[in-house]
Amino acid sequence: MRRLIPDLSETTVGQQLDSYRPWECAHEDRPYLAMNFVATVDGRATIGGVSGPIGSDADTAMLVGLRTRFDAVMIGAGTMRAERYGRPVADQAVRESRERSGLPPDPLMVIVSGRLDLPWDAPLFTEGAGQVLVFTASEVEPPDTATSLRVVHHEDDVDLIAALRHLRHEHGVRAVLCEGGPHLFAELQGLGLVDELFLTTAPKLAGGGAPRILEGELPAAGELELAWLLEQDGELFARYRRP
Ligand SMILES: NC(=O)c1ccc[n+]([C@@H]2O[C@H](COP(=O)([O-])OP(=O)(O)OC[C@H]3O[C@@H](n4cnc5c(N)ncnc54)[C@H](OP(=O)(O)O)[C@@H]3O)[C@@H](O)[C@H]2O)c1
Numbered sequence: 297m298r299r300l301i302p303d304l305s306e307t308t309v310g311q312q313l314d315s316y317r318p319w320e321c322a323h324e325d326r327p328y329l330a331m332n333f334v335a336t337v338d339g340r341a342t343i344g345g346v347s348g349p350i351g352s353d354a355d356t357a358m359l360v361g362l363r364t365r366f367d368a369v370m371i372g373a374g375t376m377r378a379e380r381y382g383r384p385v386a387d388q389a390v391r392e393s394r395e396r397s398g399l400p401p402d403p404l405m406v407i408v409s410g411r412l413d414l415p416w417d418a419p420l421f422t423e424g425a426g427q428v429l430v431f432t433a434s435e436v437e438p439p440d441t442a443t444s445l446r447v448v449h450h451e452d453d454v455d456l457i458a459a460l461r462h463l464r465h466e467h468g469v470r471a472v473l474c475e476g477g478p479h480l481f482a483e484l485q486g487l488g489l490v491d492e493l494f495l496t497t498a499p500k501l502a503g504g505g506a507p508r509i510l511e512g513e514l515p516a517a518g519e520l521e522l523a524w525l526l527e528q529d530g531e532l533f534a535r536y537r538r539p
Contacts, residue, residue, distance in 0.1 A: 297354065297533075301525040309354070312526065313361045319399070321491070322470035326460035329472050330492040331481055332362055333509040340502035341478055341509045346378055354528045355496045359475075360385075362494060364394050366403055366473040368463060372480035373409035381405070382419030383426050402426035404467060408454050408480055412436045412447075421445070429467070431459045456487055482512025492537045493520065499530040 299307040321328040334351040335341055343349040351359075363369060369384045384403050385391050391401035405420060405428045412434035414421075420428060424442035431447075431454045438447055448462060463469040474484065484490050495509070519539055526533040 297526050297528040299524065299526050301522060307526060309357045309361045312524070313365055316365055317397075318365055318471035318492075319367060320470075322464065326457070326464050326489065327367065327469045327472045328491050329460070329474060329484065329489055330362070330366070330494060331474050331476070331484070331490055332359065332494040333476060333481070334359075334496040334498060335509050336498055336500045336502040336506075338501050338503060339508045340504075340506040341476070342378075342506045343500070343502050347476075348379075350498045350500060350502075351496050352498065352529065352531055354531060354533075355498065358494070358496060358533055360387075360390065362473055363403060364390055364397070364399075366471045367399060367469045368404040368406050368467070368472045370406040370408065370472050370474040370480075372477050373407060373411070373414060374479060375475065375477040376407055376409075376414055376418070376420075378477075380415050380418040380420075383423050384420075385426075403473070404429055404463075404469060406431070406459075406463065406472070408432075408456070408459065410434065410453065412438060414438075416441065429463075431462075456483060456489065460489060476509070478507045478509055478511035481510045482514065485510065485518055486512065486514050490518075490538070492523075492535065495534045495536065497532040497534070 299305050318328045334355050363385050395401050407430045409432045412432045416439050421441040421443050427444045429446050433450050433453050520536040521539040523535040523537050
């Protein structure tokens with residue numbers, strides 16, 4: 297892998313992320329929040345309804361690497377339904393490396409859901425490892441799950457500002473990696489809650505009606521500053537932050 301920006305050199309995902317310590321950037325009232333997406337060159341977030349076919353093994357390494365650097369991983373219900381998550385850090389050695397950095401072995405898995413229509417048979421709920429916290433606007437009670445599950449009810453819609461405040465103050469979450477999807481990204485961006493965006497652009501075109509990485513209205517164009525740009529086999533790994 298080559299680093300193109302801010303300087304030219306050989307690098308690896310591990311080297312790039314070794315000194316990345318987002319938990320040191322926590323806001324007083326909410327965690328530091330980074331988004332992570334993979335997209336095609338035409339900006340599409342899915343091929344065949346899921347994100348897996350877009351990126352390479354290097355993108356998977358970046359995703360896994362990023363998950364070693366955050367207290368919590370957050371997704372919207374649409375992403376959970378499409379991607380059917382399992383334990384976010386499956387590898388014992390990676391969990392141990394998290395602990396060496398002073399992080400809990402498993403990131404807290406956070407799901408934002410309006411209707412609580414979640415795939416309860418997905419490994420995340422059935423494996424019995426780690427912890428899941430669901431913010432929902434539904435009054436429906438969830439089924440029993442093998443994995444420890446807590447549900448926080450909000451009225452009407454999930455108030456994302458209050459949800460992030462809850463994560464910061466009730467769970468000590470200092471940094472959240474939000475892995476989408478496009479509607480949750482639009483909401484968080486619109487509320488000014490996104491600090492960084494990791495975006496992999498794979499050398500592929502998807503076309504069709506696949507969603508883009510951000511789907512929804514924004515109150516104003518979001519300005520981004522490029523913090524780094526990496527390249528491997530034509531795939532670009534950008535890290536943007538709010539100027
Ligand atoms: N390329 C990538 O990196 C990437 C990343 C993530 C996802 N994806 C793809 O994106 C697609 C899913 O897109 P999406 O936009 O539907 O996913 P999403 O943003 O994960 O989920 C949207 C859902 O989240 C819930 N939600 C979001 N904000 C809420 C709020 N304030 N209050 C209550 N509920 C809220 C709602 O759930 P309810 O439906 O329960 O009401 C809403 O329907 C999938 O195909 C997935 O594969 C791609």
